[in-house]
Amino acid sequence: MQTSRSVFRAVTPRDYDALYAMENDPDSMSTWRYKSGMPPPEEYEAALWRQTEAIWVVEGRDSGRLNGYLQLHDVDLRAQHGWFSLYAAPESRGSGFVMEGLMAFCEIVFDQWPLRWIYAHSLEQNVHAFESGVRRGDAVRLGVLEKRMIIDGRPSDVHVIGISRESWMNSRLRTRFNSLRARID
Amino acid sequence: MKSFAAGVVIAGPEGDVGIAALSDVGGSGSAMLDIWSIPDEHAHRRIEEVIVELIASAFGVSGIRSLYHERFEGDPWLLGATEPLWRTQVVFPEFASIDGGYETRTQRVLWRSEFEATFHQDVEVLP
Numbered sequence: 001m002q003t004s005r006s007v008f009r010a011v012t013p014r015d016y017d018a019l020y021a022m023e024n025d026p027d028s029m030s031t032w033r034y035k036s037g038m039p040p041p042e043e044y045e046a047a048l049w050r051q052t053e054a055i056w057v058v059e060g061r062d063s064g065r066l067n068g069y070l071q072l073h074d075v076d077l078r079a080q081h082g083w084f085s086l087y088a089a090p091e092s093r094g095s096g097f098v099m100e101g102l103m104a105f106c107e108i109v110f111d112q113w114p115l116r117w118i119y120a121h122s123l124e125q126n127v128h129a130f131e132s133g134v135r136r137g138d139a140v141r142l143g144v145l146e147k148r149m150i151i152d153g154r155p156s157d158v159h160v161i162g163i164s165r166e167s168w169m170n171s172r173l174r175t176r177f178n179s180l181r182a183r184i185d
Numbered sequence: 186m187k188s189f190a191a192g193v194v195i196a197g198p199e200g201d202v203g204i205a206a207l208s209d210v211g212g213s214g215s216a217m218l219d220i221w222s223i224p225d226e227h228a229h230r231r232i233e234e235v236i237v238e239l240i241a242s243a244f245g246v247s248g249i250r251s252l253y254h255e256r257f258e259g260d261p262w263l264l265g266a267t268e269p270l271w272r273t274q275v276v277f278p279e280f281a282s283i284d285g286g287y288e289t290r291t292q293r294v295l296w297r298s299e300f301e302a303t304f305h306q307d308v309e310v311l312p
Contacts (some may be wrong), residue, residue: 079281119277143275146250146294149213160275 001104002061002184003177004125006097010105011055011069013045018066019057020044021088052084056108058101065069065089070105081117082109099129102178106168117164123149124157138171139163190216191246193239195232195301201226203263207247215294217249219295233265237304240267244297252295254308257281258288270303271295 011019018126024038040048048055052073057066068088084105088098103105109118117140122130131138140162147155168174203222210216218240222228224283244253253272254264257280264271271293279287 027264031247045254076281081280081286115281143273143292145253145274148215154202160277162277 001108003100003104003181004184005061006100006104006135007059007061008056008101008108009059011057011153015066015069016045016048018089019048019055019069019087022068022089023064024088025090053113056105058097058100058104067092067095068101070098070101071111072105072109075113075115077114080115081119082113082115083119083121084109084119099133103173106163107177110165110168114117115165117162119163120161120166122159123151123163124159125151127159127161130159130161133163133173134161136171136173139174140167144153191243193242193296195235196237197231197258198228201233205243207243209253210247210249211220214249215253216243216247216249220254222261224261229261229263232263236263236265236267240300241304244300250297252297254293254295256291256293257283259283264270267295267300270299285304295311 004180009157020041031062045125050073052071053075054072056070058070068086070087073083073085086098086102086105088095092098100171106118120130128167130139130141142160142162143181145158148158149156189206189208190210192204194201195203197206201223202225203220204221205218208217208219220232222232242251253274262268272295273291273293275292277290277292280290281288
């Protein structure tokens with residue numbers, strides 16, 4: 001899947017070094033996933049795919065650089081929900097590349113998986129990325145786990161964000177995203 | 186797979202009635218409290234009778250500042266006298282498919298400071 005500036009594609013083993021560098025960045029190391037610390041490179045592939053169904057990377061169309069990646073994990077097909085994580089490369093934070101990737105992610109996941117909801121944990125310092133989606137009604141803040149994590153020695157809230165199939169399928173954002181993509185294709 | 190940091194069997198004169206376990210205990214200063222009861226009203230009441238002591242032990246054994254507890258709509262109420270102190274933090278509407286219908290999942294937190302103030306339990310952190 002492509003947008004005017006990104007290619008959204010399935011991860012390959014050649015991408016692992018770039019993904020590792022993104023996760024090993026000091027600003028993103030204190031994530032929900034690696035509570036006991038970042039695994040060493042030789043154990044990274046197994047850790048990356050633990051409880052994970054699919055991973056897509058967000059690649060710059062012109063630069064070929066990986067700007068981030070999104071991951072679908074902890075899928076419960078009986079309950080029809082799953083969780084997602086998204087990571088931005090340090091130089092791409094605030095650029096919107098990964099949130100553009102999230103639109104592609106929603107389009108693929110809700111098209112190919114029988115899921116009713118996808119959820120994400122977002123640390124206090126990252127949740128601003130979801131705020132416009134929450135304001136528009138494309139995403140829902142299901143709650144806040146107060147002081148759930150210790151980041152840099154200080155308690156940090158963890159926001160729980162949900163995106164429902166129904167809201168994505170009926171979203172004006174989705175319509176706009178797909179019409180812009182159609183011009184490229 | 187979930188790993189547990191500590192657990193107890195809750196028993197009365199009639200035998201074992203339930204299990205309580207602590208998990209997700211880490212550097213965050215919080216932990217998850219899970220409680221399972223045999224499906225019997227008498228067992229539920231027995232667990233409610235010991236819940237304050239059980240939670241005091243949970244805080245004491247782990248030295249944490251908050252406990253989390255998850256509950257599905259159809260679960261029995263087992264938190265007894267501590268129930269009013271648990272604050273809802275996250276609500277997942279129609280989260281799980283149980284017995285042919287979807288049930289909402291709620292995550293709640295109990296702060297150690299409020300527990301100690303209410304029950305005057307001086308929680309002693311075990312070495």
